[in-house]
Amino acid sequence: MTNSPKLAVRGLTKRFNDLEALSHIDTEIAAGEFISIVGPSGCGKTTFLRIVAGLEQASSGEIRLDGRPITKPGSDRGFVFQQDNLLPWRTILANAMIGPEIGGFGDKARVQATRQLLKLVGLEGFENYYPKQLSGGMRQRVNLARALAVDPEILLMDEPFSALDAQTREIMQTELMRIWEEGRKTVLFVTHQIDEAVYLSDRVFVFARRPGRLQEVIEINLPRPRSLAIKRTPEFVALVERIWNLIEYEVRQSVLEEMS
Ligand SMILES: Nc1ncnc2c1ncn2[C@@H]1O[C@H](COP(=O)(O)OP(=O)(O)O)[C@@H](O)[C@H]1O
Ligand SMILES: [Mg+2]
Numbered sequence: 001m002t003n004s005p006k007l008a009v010r011g012l013t014k015r016f017n018d019l020e021a022l023s024h025i026d027t028e029i030a031a032g033e034f035i036s037i038v039g040p041s042g043c044g045k046t047t048f049l050r051i052v053a054g055l056e057q058a059s060s061g062e063i064r065l066d067g068r069p070i071t072k073p074g075s076d077r078g079f080v081f082q083q084d085n086l087l088p089w090r091t092i093l094a095n096a097m098i099g100p101e102i103g104g105f106g107d108k109a110r111v112q113a114t115r116q117l118l119k120l121v122g123l124e125g126f127e128n129y130y131p132k133q134l135s136g137g138m139r140q141r142v143n144l145a146r147a148l149a150v151d152p153e154i155l156l157m158d159e160p161f162s163a164l165d166a167q168t169r170e171i172m173q174t175e176l177m178r179i180w181e182e183g184r185k186t187v188l189f190v191t192h193q194i195d196e197a198v199y200l201s202d203r204v205f206v207f208a209r210r211p212g213r214l215q216e217v218i219e220i221n222l223p224r225p226r227s228l229a230i231k232r233t234p235e236f237v238a239l240v241e242r243i244w245n246l247i248e249y250e251v252r253q254s255v256l257e258e259m260s
Contacts, residue, residue: 004067006031006186007052007154011061014047020211021047024061027205027214031153032184036197037205039247040254044212045190049156052188053079065153075103078147082159084139086131092118092142093127099150110149117145120179137168141175148179154186162192170228173199181225195231198222198239206246209254216246 005028012025022044029035037045050056052063054073063070065077078099086095093111096118100110118127121141131139140160147155161169173196180187180200191197197204201220208215220239222230230236 003030005029006033006066008064008067009061010064012048012051012058012063013060014044014051014056014212015059022051022058023211023213025214027217029186029188031186034180034187034189034200034202035205036189036191036201036203037207038191038194038197038243039207039212039215040209040250041192041258042212042254043207043209043250045207046158047212048207049079049158049188049190052154053077053156075099075150076153078150078152078155080140080143080147080155080157080160082162084131084136084143086139086142086146088131091128091130092123092134095131095142096146096149099146103150105150113151114145114149117148118142120148120182121145122175135168137164137172140164140172144176144179148183148185152185154188157187157189159190159192161196169193169196174228176200177226194240194243195236198236198243199226199228199231204243206243208247208250218243 007029009025009027012022013020014022037048039045047056051058052070054070093114096114097106097111100106100114115127118124121144123138123141123145126134126138143160161172164172177200189200198220204218204220205214206216206218207213218239222235
């Protein structure tokens with residue numbers, strides 16, 4: 001990488017007692033890159049994101065953001081979880097404003113900016129609704145707007161669409177692409193769906209487990225902007241197949257273990 005990386009990961013290791021959840025991860029991520037992380041359950045995807053978020057400490061090694069070691073959470077990183085965690089007693093706008101409020105930026109200008117974000121994620125007109133009045137897909141959009149509301153450098157997304165039905169999920173994928181094309185945030189996106197990873201990403205990180213580690217990095221050199229139709233091209237299908245072959249054995253093992 002010629003320019004200095006947005007995120008530099010060096011010898012990152014995380015142990016929980018005698019379990020090595022992450023082992024010696026080394027990588028660099030450029031500003032504006034869209035990275036997906038795939039791998040069998042338990043390979044440390046969430047742990048990796050939590051360390052980047054500053055919610056968890058590394059056992060050894062480090063992660064630098066713009067050259068500075070990450071030690072705690074900060075408004076330079078926005079987090080979107082699998083389940084929306086909206087506060088039911090707050091309106092959509094008030095939910096989206098939580099981040100800025102905590103950061104001490106609850107002023108009028110920021111309220112205006114947050115309204116713009118709600119518009120960006122397709123929720124104009126819903127500012128005064130409550131979470132229970134919205135569908136799952138809409139609530140996940142609020143989550144996304146909320147993460148963007150602190151204007152983070154990096155967006156961390158942990159299986160954000162996994163609770164959605166297949167159609168809503170595809171709509172959310174194209175929406176996320178559109179938003180990313182506009183703002184070009186650096187994104188780390190965890191997913192179980194390989195086609196989702198290929199569709200969205202510049203590179204896909206394939207993690208393996210026991211110990212959790214970065215097994216392989218796959219470049220996705222498909223042209224952008226990408227329409228959903230790209231999912232039916234031979235190039236796309238071949239990439240999905242290649243990644244599946246990398247993790248199939250491991251996924252089988254983890255399913256067998258979960259059943260036993
Ligand atoms: N707070 C914790 N304490 C002990 N073990 C943990 C903790 N968090 C995660 N683990 C373990 O670390 C491994 C990786 O977990 P996780 O990062 O959640 O994997 P993934 O998100 O890929 O499914 C798993 O074996 C999990 O049980
Ligand atoms: Mg996880």
